[in-house]
Amino acid sequence: MSRTILTYGLMSGAVIILGIIISIVIQGDAPHSSVWLGYLIMLVGLSSILLAIKQHRDKVLGGVIKFWPAFLIGLGVAVVASLAYVLIWEIYLAVTHYRFMDQYAAQVLAAKKAAGVSGAAYAKLAAEMEAMKRDYANPLYRLPMTFAEIFPVGLLVALVSAALLRNPRFLPAKA
Incomplete structure (x- = not known):
């Protein structure tokens, strides 16, 4: 099961x-x-996640799996996928010299300026973007935020996949 979780994650x-x-x-x-x-x-x-649970259900358990074991496999794949996402994102940031947040903040400010935002509202947004850039420069802030971008999606997919695949008639194992 660990190999399946690691591979698919x-x-x-x-x-x-x-x-x-x-x-x-x-x-x-x-x-x-x-x-x-x-x-x-x-x-x-x-x-x-769906593929990992199905493979485990069909190849290891003979085509039948209960909700909680299926959910735990899905959760494991989601955690591994989320950690891989964070790791590769950090590598991307390092390779691009951490320019992403500067570019993002500049794009947000340019879009607001083009939309006609000016004066105190623009100054407030610019200050918020500077604070966001400072926060994002801190790995203790950035790493959990990056993980939180993807993990809830994985959790939802794990729940739905476990609910569907606990029914052996859903994508049944081939004889």
């Missing part, structure tokens, strides 16, 4: 972070312009 984390990094590179000056795209990439990558 690492595969999932790599797919997700590489998809997100590719989308950031393609978007260029507008990082994170589509939050929905990021979460769609996460859902696609975390679909490996």
